Amino acid sequence: MRSPIWTVCAKEILETARDRRTIGSLVVGPLIGPLIFVVLMNVMVTQTLSSAEDRLDVPMLGAERAPNLVAFLLARDIHPLAAPELGSVEAAADAVAAGKRDLVVAIDDRFAEDFGTARAARVTLVFDRSKQRAQGRVERVRGALGAYGQEIGTLRLVAHGVDATLLRPLIVDDLDVSTSAGRSVLLLGTLTYFLLFATLTGGMHLAIDTTAGERERKSLEPLLTLPVRRSSLLLGKMAATIIYMLAALALTLAAYVLVMHRLPLEKLAMTTEFGFRSAVVAFLLLAPIAPLGAALMTVIASFTRTYREAQTYLSFVLIVPTLPVIYAAITNVEPAAKLMWIPSLSQHLLVTTVIKAQPLDPLLVALSAGSTLAFAALLALLAARLYRREAILG
Amino acid sequence: MIEVEVLGKSFGPVRALDGVSFAAGDGKITGLLGPNGAGKSTALRILSTVLAPDRGRARIGGVDLATSALQARRLFGVLPHSSGLYPQLTARENIEYYGRLQGLPEPLIAQRADALLARLDLGGVADRKAKGFSQGERTKVALARALVHDPQHVMLDEPTNGLDVMATRHLREWLRELRAQGRCVLLSSHVMQEVEALVDELVIIAAGRVTLTGTPAELAQRYPGRTLEEIFVEAVSHAAPAPEAA
Numbered sequence: 027m028r029s030p031i032w033t034v035c036a037k038e039i040l041e042t043a044r045d046r047r048t049i050g051s052l053v054v055g056p057l058i059g060p061l062i063f064v065v066l067m068n069v070m071v072t073q074t075l076s077s078a079e080d081r082l083d084v085p086m087l088g089a090e091r092a093p094n095l096v097a098f099l100l101a102r103d104i105h106p107l108a109a110p111e112l113g114s115v116e117a118a119a120d121a122v123a124a125g126k127r128d129l130v131v132a133i134d135d136r137f138a139e140d141f142g143t144a145r146a147a148r149v150t151l152v153f154d155r156s157k158q159r160a161q162g163r164v165e166r167v168r169g170a171l172g173a174y175g176q177e178i179g180t181l182r183l184v185a186h187g188v189d190a191t192l193l194r195p196l197i198v199d200d201l202d203v204s205t206s207a208g209r210s211v212l213l214l215g216t217l218t219y220f221l222l223f224a225t226l227t228g229g230m231h232l233a234i235d236t237t238a239g240e241r242e243r244k245s246l247e248p249l250l251t252l253p254v255r256r257s258s259l260l261l262g263k264m265a266a267t268i269i270y271m272l273a274a275l276a277l278t279l280a281a282y283v284l285v286m287h288r289l290p291l292e293k294l295a296m297t298t299e300f301g302f303r304s305a306v307v308a309f310l311l312l313a314p315i316a317p318l319g320a321a322l323m324t325v326i327a328s329f330t331r332t333y334r335e336a337q338t339y340l341s342f343v344l345i346v347p348t349l350p351v352i353y354a355a356i357t358n359v360e361p362a363a364k365l366m367w368i369p370s371l372s373q374h375l376l377v378t379t380v381i382k383a384q385p386l387d388p389l390l391v392a393l394s395a396g397s398t399l400a401f402a403a404l405l406a407l408l409a410a411r412l413y414r415r416e417a418i419l420g
Numbered sequence: 421m422i423e424v425e426v427l428g429k430s431f432g433p434v435r436a437l438d439g440v441s442f443a444a445g446d447g448k449i450t451g452l453l454g455p456n457g458a459g460k461s462t463a464l465r466i467l468s469t470v471l472a473p474d475r476g477r478a479r480i481g482g483v484d485l486a487t488s489a490l491q492a493r494r495l496f497g498v499l500p501h502s503s504g505l506y507p508q509l510t511a512r513e514n515i516e517y518y519g520r521l522q523g524l525p526e527p528l529i530a531q532r533a534d535a536l537l538a539r540l541d542l543g544g545v546a547d548r549k550a551k552g553f554s555q556g557e558r559t560k561v562a563l564a565r566a567l568v569h570d571p572q573h574v575m576l577d578e579p580t581n582g583l584d585v586m587a588t589r590h591l592r593e594w595l596r597e598l599r600a601q602g603r604c605v606l607l608s609s610h611v612m613q614e615v616e617a618l619v620d621e622l623v624i625i626a627a628g629r630v631t632l633t634g635t636p637a638e639l640a641q642r643y644p645g646r647t648l649e650e651i652f653v654e655a656v657s658h659a660a661p662a663p664e665a666a
Contacts, residue, residue, distance in 0.1 A: 033520040037509070044508040044549070244502035248562075251468040252521040253493035416471055 030254040034262025038232055039269060048231045052270065055227040056278035059220025060285045066216075067289050082163060085109035087118060088133035092141070095133070095149075098174045104167060106131075118152045128160035129153045131167060217381070218374040221278055221312055222347040226319045228274025229267040230344075233323030234336040236263040237418060242333050247419060257410045264320045264406065271316035272309075279305040304380050311376045311391065314398035315347075318369055321405035328412040350374060366393035369401055421446055422467065422573060422606055427476035429462055436462040438628035439476065444606045444621065446572070449599050451619035452608040455656050459628040460608040461501065464577050467606070468498045480573055494522065496573035497566030501581070503558040507551030511542055511561045514550055515568050522569035529568070536564035540594070556587035563594070574598055576607040580614050592618050612652040622648075626656040 042048050086106035089096050096106055109130070112118045118130035134140070134148035141147040149171055153164045180190040231239075240246035249259065286300045323340055330336040350371030359365060361375040372394035379386055412418065422444040429437040437459045444450035452460050465471045467478055469489040478485045483492040505514050512533055519529035537546045540560045545553065550561060559579065566574065576595075580588045595618060598605050609615045616636055624632040632639070632655040636648055643651050 028520065030521055030523075033517070037506075037513075037517050040513075041506055041508040243504060243507070244500065245504035245506060247465070247468075247470055248498055248500045248504045248565075249521075250470050251493055251496075251498045252518065253490045253523065254521050255490070419470065 030258045031262040031265065034254075034259055035265040035269070038235070038263055038266035042232055042235075042266070042270065045231075051231075052228055052274055053277070056224040056274050057281055059217070059224060059278055060281040062220070063216065063282070064285050064289065081105060082166060083107045084129055084131050084163075084167060085112060085118070085127055086131045086133065087112055087115070088135065088137065091135070091137045092133050092147075092149075095171075095174055098177075099167075099170055102170045104170055115150055115152065122152050122154055125154075125157075127152075128157060129163055129167065131171075217282065218312075218377045219348055219351050221275060221282075221308070221377070222315060222351075222370060222373070223344060224278040225271045225275040225312065225315055226323070226344055226347070229271035229316070229320050230323060230337075230340055232263065232267040232270055233320055234327045234330075234333055234340065236260065236267070236324050237328040237413070238330045238336040239333050241331075241419065250419075256413050260324070260410050260413045261406075264317070264324060264409070267320040267324070268316045271319060272313060275312055275316065276309060279309055300381060307380050307386070308377050311380070311394070312373050314395045314402065315369065315373060317402035318398050318405065319343075321402050321409055324409045325405055325412060328409065328418060346370075354378075361387070361390055363390060363393060366390050367397040369398040372397065421479075421481060422450075422575075422604055423479045424463070424467070425477050427463065427466060427478060428474045429459075429466060429471065430474055435628050437466075437473070437476075440625060440628065440630055441476075442623045442630055442633060444604055444623075446604045447599060447602045448620040449595055449605040449607065449618055450621040450623060451615040452606060452623050452625065453610070453612060453615065453652060454608075454625040455610055458610075458625045458656065460610070460625065461577060462628075463625070464498075464575055464606075464608055467575055468496070468500075469493060494569065495571055496575060497569065497571040499559070499563050499566045499574070499576040499579055501577040503562035505550040505553070505558055505561055505565075508549060510547045510549055511553075511557075511564075512537065512546045514561055515565050518565045519568040524569055532568050532570065533564070536567060540564050541590075555582045556584065559583060559587065559591070563591075571603075573604045573606070576605070578608055578610070580609070580611075588614070612649045616648045624652060624655045631655045 080103070082104045084104055084107055086096070087109070089106040089108075099106070109118075109127075112121055112127075112130060115132045118127070118132055121127045122130060130152040132150040132152060134150070137147045137149070151164065151168060151171075153160055155161075179193075183190045183193065237246070240249065250256065283300065283302060283305045323343060326339050326343060327336040330339060347370035350368055351374045353359075354371060354374055359375070361372075361379055365375065366372040372390075376386065376391060376394055424443070425441050427437050427440045428435070440459065440463055442450075442452075452463060454460050462471065466473050467480065467485070469485050469492060472486070480492045481495040483495060485492050506517070509517065515533045515536060516529050519532060520526075524532070537543055540563065542557070542560055542564065545557055550558065553561065559582075563576075563579075579591055579595075583591060595605055595607070599620075607615070607619075619636070621635055622633065622639065623630060632651070634642065639648060639651055640646075646654075
């Protein structure tokens with residue numbers, strides 16, 4: 027004779043698998059995260075690449091007054107674009123303000139006269155700082171102009187017999203210690219949230235069905251007349267819920283692994299170790315969330331009268347795991363033992379560690395899993411208590 | 421044998437049962453009659469161990485429900501007010517699920533399910549999902565499910581509700597068959613005509629109290645010149661009808 031827990035679990039898995047709507051959402055849910063990720067990354071890659079490598083056409087006023095400067099810019103693949111409608115700096119400013127242009131370079135009327143005299147020649151960059159997507163191009167043009175000025179200055183000092191290094195008493199070197207994997211974290215931070223979201227969504231239907239759903243279909247009352255302890259019924263249903271959650275988690279991770287391989291992350295100076303092995307580790311790190319989510323959702327659903335009502339409440343529950351993730355993103359916290367007791371935050375920090383390709387501290391992993399599972403056990407006890415009440419019949 | 425002694429149950433300020441006592445014997449069909457809200461469903465829910473009474477006690481097959489609910493649940497089968505089938509499972513799977521939860525061995529479950537599906541003329545829909553079933557088919561499958569463990573006691577909450585003429589006739593046939601097998605059948609109804617041809621014992625309850633008990637023949641003798649319907653109406657409108665000839 028099989029244990030009633032297994033009988034209930036197997037029946038719930040079968041019944042849910044036959045519900046086309048539920049299975050549909052189970053498949054679509056895990057794909058949302060990777061899909062958003064692909065779109066986001068593609069936008070970033072296109073923007074960054076266009077500002078770093080590609081030919082850049084910039085409307086330039088008075089290009090004819092500074093042929094050497096233009097040649098210098100051309101060598102850096104910055105091409106002057108004729109813009110006869112922009113007669114003056116004011117007209118260019120209007121065009122940028124109106125959003126018709128992102129960036130205009132205006133070479134001063136007196137550039138040719140001033141250049142090479144004691145006066146400094148002027149070049150005006152017209153742009154809108156609030157326009158994020160233009161920033162890369164602005165910086166690139168500014169950098170090229172600055173380099174030109176520096177080169178000319180150095181040449182003049184040398185022509186006067188002055189050592190150019192005299193003008194640079196201080197040399198500031200950047201030593202960026204972030205690994206290319208570390209840089210990926212900024213974007214990959216969204217990953218934990220989508221993983222948590224997909225996990226919880228995967229079990230939502232069954233968590234509701236355990237109480238509110240069975241009650242609404244009038245199948246709870248005859249079920250409770252069978253010679254099976256209510257706690258066994260509950261455990262069987264929660265086991266099925268957990269299995270669906272883990273399936274959703276595995277599916278999401280698989281989708282991410284596939285997506286990561288196809289993204290040109292290295293072009294963003296990002297590499298990620300997010301291969302099959304990391305996915306397995308992330309799965310194990312996140313797995314304790316499944317029993318916690320199942321127990322929490324079952325407890326909340328047991329207070330509701332209908333499936334729809336339960337769905338409304340549980341949508342809010344889906345937001346809860348984001349809060350620690352947002353906190354972590356804002357405060358930039360590092361994994362530490364004192365944070366490991368917080369479910370979702372601890373998983374976020376550990377999964378982030380995996381993405382950064384840094385070593386995992388076994389103690390932190392144990393603390394995270396232990397605490398999350400302890401919370402899950404407490405909530406499961408509460409769910410069992412609620413399931414024993416007469417009010418469960420509605 | 422189902423025995424109920426001074427059962428009391430309140431939901432907040434509402435007294436659903438106020439000292440209900442009766443007995444339903446083996447090889448008999450006992451009808452629990454009363455208007456809506458009289459306490460029939462509450463009594464059946466206590467007997468099916470879904471609710472616990474505030475006072476009084478109930479025994480099924482001699483097993484006290486308060487102390488040995490799990491043991492008692494093997495001794496009865498329940499046809500609830502709504503069939504409560506799982507729509508995504510087939511008729512057979514619905515029956516087998518209850519067989520497993522009753523703790524029956526797999527070969528016996530298959531054997532019982534086949535026999536019940538055949539006896540209840542469900543062969544044609546046995547492997548179809550329950551979500552497309554008619555009310556009659558749902559009731560039949562729910563009955564088969566309640567009988568999968570071959571219980572001595574069968575309790576049915578308004579079983580003829582929503583059934584058409586033919587389905588009602590069939591149901592009556594099966595209930596008589598269960599009686600002939602020596603089982604204890606307890607059913608509730610709020611319509612006298614539906615059960616007067618069927619039941620051996622009548623327990624009429626109103627406002628949470630038993631107002632009248634007896635066999636249809638005894639009642640007809642006690643209140644000559646009145647139909648069972650008239651006796652029922654009187655029994656539920658005044659606490660107990662005054663016998664014409666004391």
